[in-house]
Amino acid sequence: MAKELGVDIGGTKIRIAIVEQDGRLSFDKKIPTELPLYPYLEQQLLGVLADHPEIEAIGIGTHGFIDPVKGYVIYATETLPGWTGTPVKRLLEKATGRRVEVDNDANCAALAEAKFGAAKGYSRIVCLTLGTGLGGGILWDGKLLNGGPHGGAAEIGHMILHPGGVRCTCGRRGCFEQYLSGTALKRKIWEAELKISPQQLFESAQSDKQAARISDEFTTDLAVAISTLQAAFDMEVLVIGGGVSDSAPLWIDQMTEKLKGLQLHPLDIRIAHFGNEAGVLGAALLVQDNG
Template structure:
């Protein structure tokens, strides 16, 4: 049985585990906290430690990496990372891994990996043209066209968080961060997202209105994507989308209310199925496609 080490690199944490050839997890490793401004705890140092430890008990057929940042999937290099991950731009992950461990490695952007994971095992199964969004601290996006990731000429296709809506970035008015900041500003508290939804379920007006405003903003972006690409499916992921029972009717109602005509609303709005494993599963799928 072939085994693969799949790694999902975020801004401050790294998830990893051993997967088999069919995308099923064999062993899940502990979450690793990183600080890319600290040489002892930075991403590359932590990555090397994870691989060394995995090699003790497994004969690996490959290293499959999903990472935050803009990635050139051909060279496996992080060609751009924002201010949230200092010292990460121009990190040649694929070359570093293959040179140090003599194992094949493939690297892809984390939202693209989530999209590929959902295409292989989740909500995008049997869909050839779709969009995958992750809503969290910001908003990440990925475009699926004819069953392949659309990277664009500079590998930045799908960076929808930077779309401008009324002069503001989409992710600044439609993310979980926006919801938390809005509610806490009005309530003068420090609630997290889960607490906001609990209060909303109990009728808290400020929390209810905060969620509704976030969803209306999110829906404006979804409508614009429908106008431009007319995809079969838009899949919504990220921690907040676990609140499907609450959010699904709000999103569909908001789109129906604001879209030009019902004829434009042929796209299905679905919720991600793979949750926290989507990036690792998609990283494996990307590796398998390239080998």
Template sequence: MKVLGVDIGGTKIRFGMIDEQFNVHLDTKVPTSFPLYETLEREILNLLHSHPEIERIGIGTHGFVDSKRGRVVYATDLLPGWSNTEVKSQLETATNRPVAVDNDANVAALAEATLGAAKSSERSICLTLGTGLGGGVILDNCVVSGGPHGGAAEIGHMILYPHGHPCPCGRKGCAEQYVSGTALKRRIEEAGLPYTPETFFENIQHDEQAEALVKAYTSDLAVVISSLQAIFDMDTVVIGGGVSESASLWFDYLHEQLNQHLLNPIEVKTAQYENDAGMLGAASLVLDL
């Protein structure tokens, strides 16, 4: 059997034709253009015309997703006009194939749990430290998603500091305002340090102010992980996103902080499938139907 895994991002949409052994037979992408649904349907129909052997379609997308209905409940201005789109029902009508839809962080977590860094774990959480703080939760090999507002496992919007830094969600003090890649950039600028997020970690060993900042950053991340452990009792935490590319330079600080907060030891790993996780995880949604 072959399925189509679709990863919808703010700048591009990636399509992969994937079999049950997760071999990739086709990997293509197009620029994200709007109206988004019309672009998505057109490109998928073109692929089905060329590859009628595709039996099912899985989609990972930015936004709050009601995974049972396959509906995008809310998406930010990154994907204008995408909120309230009934993706599953519209695509199933257009393609005559089963369709499953979920949040992009959830499908990335599913890829890591199925194939990647958390493959040996039944309970894992994948955190992506990028523009925001994405999160996906896998419990007993099942992804936690959906909810009446599509907001299950929106880890980045847990309140870390009440009345803290404003978040685009409209509240203050959300975790992603302190431990995302964007938050790291803001912290560096507020500290007046002459580094970019890409060069920051290279300088923490010989700059006391930079080292203090990374300790504060990893302390906040450790609190997030510890709080999640108290709720989910996971075996493994997988960290992806742009900040994870420098993990070798700051993981020791994180482990030092975790030792002060964790209820029980857990494995913390870097993501194995960074750029491919969305496409592979989207395929996983429908390979198990």
């Protein structure tokens, strides 16, 4: 039986998996990210294909602004040095003889939650991944809202939350990502001279005034961001994933209470079902659903 391969490319590791139609991983390999990235990726995939010749197609989820039609990396930050400008689809299809599809990693995570996870059964979905940065994926009647002339559609992390605020990796100031990510929480903890990790922040908010202030700012900013997204997309459900969502039981009630005064309509908010598996599952769905 033909199989699809999912590949999730991050700044520190790459995950490669064969994903079954029901979402099970029948093969799962994790390797460190090495540079230069493209020749290393090709070598690794050719090795997997030699052991699994039944693989017919490869889906790639990666950091960066992606042209999903051409499978081309329009722009990637220094998280992946030298990745900007790489024609991943063309090069890999030539090297492997398989069909290849490429998209942004947050879009892949959204696909996984829509197909198998917290957003299953919904057709208009916004997913936020609050990790090292802030990623976003939007599905509209089952189709990803992606691409655009500059590969920047659905780049939720680079919408402006606080004009003139903290400088972002994109070069502008005040982006969502600089207030709603693990990196943003680390910065705020450092500025407050607290000796805690982001994971400990929301527990410490019960007894520490500075931690409580940071928690309050975070939940306020998240409520504002969600209400803005609702005005733009009128989604049925919003899914929150990424590492920061692990602590959601400690802050979700506070955030939803603040959202009540900002939302246009009641909104179903759910925590993502998948953690680190979301990217590789969704990457495989790029070729499962489009084939």
